[in-house]
Amino acid sequence: MTVWVEADLCNGCKRCLKACPYGALEFGQQGVGVQERCTSCGACLEVCPQGALQSDVRPRTAPDFSDRKGIWIFAEQREGKLAPVALELLGKAHQLASGLNQEVCALVLGDRVSHLTETLIRHGAETVYVAEHEALKDYRTQVYADILEGLMNQYRPNILLMGATHIGRDLAPRVSRRIGAGLTADCTELSIDPDEGILLQTRPAFGGNIMATIASRYSRPQMATVRPGVMEAIERPGNRGREITVAVSVQEQQIGTRVLEIVREKKEVIRLCEAKVIVAGGRGVGDAGGFKVLEELAETVNGTVAGTRVAVEEGWIPVDRQVGQTGQSVRPELYIACGISGAIQHRAGMLNSRYVIAINKDPRAPIFQVCDWGILGDLHDVVPELVRQLKKGIETQMDTDEHR
Amino acid sequence: MDIIVLVKQVPDTTEVKLDAKTGSMLREGVNSVMNPDDRHALEAAIHLKESLGGKVIALSMGPVQAIDVISEAIGMGADEGILVSDRAFAGADSFATSATLGKAIAKIGKYDLIICGRQAIDGDTAQIGPQVAEYLKLPQVTYVFDIEAIEAGAVLVKRRLENGYERVESTLPAVLTVIGEMNRPRYPMVGRLIDACRKHARIQVWNAADIGVQTRDVGLAGSLTQVIKTFAPKGKRQAEMLEGDTRTVVRTLLDRMRENRLISPGEVTHDCLG
Numbered sequence: 001m002t003v004w005v006e007a008d009l010c011n012g013c014k015r016c017l018k019a020c021p022y023g024a025l026e027f028g029q030q031g032v033g034v035q036e037r038c039t040s041c042g043a044c045l046e047v048c049p050q051g052a053l054q055s056d057v058r059p060r061t062a063p064d065f066s067d068r069k070g071i072w073i074f075a076e077q078r079e080g081k082l083a084p085v086a087l088e089l090l091g092k093a094h095q096l097a098s099g100l101n102q103e104v105c106a107l108v109l110g111d112r113v114s115h116l117t118e119t120l121i122r123h124g125a126e127t128v129y130v131a132e133h134e135a136l137k138d139y140r141t142q143v144y145a146d147i148l149e150g151l152m153n154q155y156r157p158n159i160l161l162m163g164a165t166h167i168g169r170d171l172a173p174r175v176s177r178r179i180g181a182g183l184t185a186d187c188t189e190l191s192i193d194p195d196e197g198i199l200l201q202t203r204p205a206f207g208g209n210i211m212a213t214i215a216s217r218y219s220r221p222q223m224a225t226v227r228p229g230v231m232e233a234i235e236r237p238g239n240r241g242r243e244i245t246v247a248v249s250v251q252e253q254q255i256g257t258r259v260l261e262i263v264r265e266k267k268e269v270i271r272l273c274e275a276k277v278i279v280a281g282g283r284g285v286g287d288a289g290g291f292k293v294l295e296e297l298a299e300t301v302n303g304t305v306a307g308t309r310v311a312v313e314e315g316w317i318p319v320d321r322q323v324g325q326t327g328q329s330v331r332p333e334l335y336i337a338c339g340i341s342g343a344i345q346h347r348a349g350m351l352n353s354r355y356v357i358a359i360n361k362d363p364r365a366p367i368f369q370v371c372d373w374g375i376l377g378d379l380h381d382v383v384p385e386l387v388r389q390l391k392k393g394i395e396t397q398m399d400t401d402e403h404r
Numbered sequence: 405m406d407i408i409v410l411v412k413q414v415p416d417t418t419e420v421k422l423d424a425k426t427g428s429m430l431r432e433g434v435n436s437v438m439n440p441d442d443r444h445a446l447e448a449a450i451h452l453k454e455s456l457g458g459k460v461i462a463l464s465m466g467p468v469q470a471i472d473v474i475s476e477a478i479g480m481g482a483d484e485g486i487l488v489s490d491r492a493f494a495g496a497d498s499f500a501t502s503a504t505l506g507k508a509i510a511k512i513g514k515y516d517l518i519i520c521g522r523q524a525i526d527g528d529t530a531q532i533g534p535q536v537a538e539y540l541k542l543p544q545v546t547y548v549f550d551i552e553a554i555e556a557g558a559v560l561v562k563r564r565l566e567n568g569y570e571r572v573e574s575t576l577p578a579v580l581t582v583i584g585e586m587n588r589p590r591y592p593m594v595g596r597l598i599d600a601c602r603k604h605a606r607i608q609v610w611n612a613a614d615i616g617v618q619t620r621d622v623g624l625a626g627s628l629t630q631v632i633k634t635f636a637p638k639g640k641r642q643a644e645m646l647e648g649d650t651r652t653v654v655r656t657l658l659d660r661m662r663e664n665r666l667i668s669p670g671e672v673t674h675d676c677l678g
Contacts, residue, residue: 022611041619174537177502206415214630215629216628257545257572257578258573260571265567265569373646375646382654390667
C-alpha cells in the first residue's frame, strides 16, 4: 500500500473522505481506512490538517544512466537483403556517437545473414551483433522481441534506433513495452542535447501540423523509430569493426505466429524515395484526367508522378505514390508541386527535396513558402506550357544535331 | 467470438490550424471524430460477429466527451461500450496508455480477439496495438488488411508489407491492427445511435480505481517520454514568385532551372515565337 493513515494523528474530521475522487477511504471504528481502490493519487494528503495521511509516492527524478553506453541500430533485413533504412540509421548513429564518444553497434537478425556484416561496417558500425537461426528467417514479432530483450538487458545500450518500416513499427513498440523503455515513433530529426546528453527526438505530430521534440528522461535505452529516406547513409571505407555472434535459443510453440507465405506483388514497386525528379499533384489537379498532364511533364523531365493524400483518396493515383506524413518521404533533386496547397502533412514528406517548384492558383497556399520558385496560376495552363517549352527546346536541340 | 475493439476520439487533423506567431495549435472549432483506422477495426469486428456470433465491445480511453465515439461504435453495431476516463490518465504517452487499456481489457476478462486501427491521426505512432499486446502477453499482427479464416484457437490474416504482403497465422486470443484497405466501414444506424444515447445504453465508464491502476503508472506520471518543445515546421527556402503571363513565367522558370544546372544550358532554347 502506498497511502496509509497514522491512526494516532487522525482526528476524525473526514475531510479526506470528501477529497478522495475514488471513494477509496472509509471511516470505521479505527478511524480512516484506505481501501483497495486507492490509486495513490495523493488528493487526501493535501486536505488532511493533521498530516495523518502518508504516502511513499515521491516526485519523479531521472535515475543515473551514466553506465549506459552505445548507440545501437536494428539492421532490418528481408530475404538476406538489408533495408536501405538500416544504412541510413548508421549514418545518423555515427553522427550522434561523435558527440557522446560512444560505440556504434548494429544488430542483425535472420537466417544466414552474417554476409551483411561487411556492408554494415562499411557504413559505420563498429560492432555488429549477428543472431542467426532458422526460426528468425522471416520477421516475427515475438521471437525478434525476445532476442532484442535479451541483448538490451545484457549490453545495456544508451540508444536503440529502428527504421519506421512495417517491421520496425511492429517490433519497436513491442520491445519498448517489454523492457520498459520510452519510444518515439517516426522521427525526422535526432540530435544530442549538449547539456543533458540526452537524445532529442523530433517528429511531426497532429498530422504534421506541429513538430514535437521528445526525450526519454526516465528510461533506457532511448528508443526511436526513424522514417526511411530522411537520414543519409554514408560510406566510411576506412571504418573497422568486429562481428559478435549472438547465441539464439528458440521455442517455436511460444512464438504465437507463423508466416505461411510472403507474396511480392507483381506490379512495379514505385520507390519514390529514389526518384531524382518528382512531379506531384494535389487537389488542384481536379480529376484523374488531370494527372495525364502531369504524367506528360514527368515523361518530359524523366521524372516520376506522385501526389498528396487527397489525390490518393480521390483515386487519382495509387497509394504507393503518396508523398507526405502518411505516405513516403522523398528527397529528389527537383520536386514540382502542382495544385498542392502544401498542408503540413504533405510538406513533412517533401521538405528534403533539393529544389521545389510550386504551381498553384491560391496566392496564400503555404506551398509557396517552402518552394524555390513559385508560379501563381492554373496548373492546367502552366504545366502544358512548361511541357511545350521543354519539348520545343529538345526538338530544337535535335534539329541542331541533325543539321550537323 | 468475443471481440474487443479499441477506438479513439481524435481531432479532425485536416482542420487543425496553427497560430503562425506562437506555433501552438488552434483547436477551437475543430471537430472531434472517430479515428479513421478504428472504423475499419469496428467494421471488421462487427462483420466477424455477424458470421460467427458472440459480441463486440468498443473500448476507449479519453475524456468524458469521448463517449461520443462509443455511442457511434454502438450505432455501427457494437454490443457494448466501455469508456475508461479519469483525470489521472491525462498527458499519457503510448506506454502509459497501453497500461491503462491493458488493465481495462484484463478487467473485461473474456475475449477471443482484440482489434484496433493501425494508428491514430493525431499522434500517428502506431504503438498502442503492439504495446497492448505486449502488456497482455498476446501475439500481435499489425497492418492487417484481410482476415482469411478464423476458427477455434487460430486466425489467418494477410499483413501488408511495403512491397506486397504476407499471410500470417496466429494463435488466439491475439491483437490485430488493421489498415484502411481492410474494408468499407458501414454507417451507424440512426435507431441504434438513439438507443446508444439512452439511459439503458450498455455503456460503462470506468475510472482509475475501477480498473485498479496506481496513478503513478498512468497518465503523465506513468509516461516514459516527455515533450520538450513544440514548434511550427518551417521551410528554409526563400520563395521567389515568378511574375508575368504563363509563357513568360515558364520561360523564367526554365532560366532558373538552367542557372541551377537542373537542365543543361543547351537542352532548352528560348521560344522563338515569343
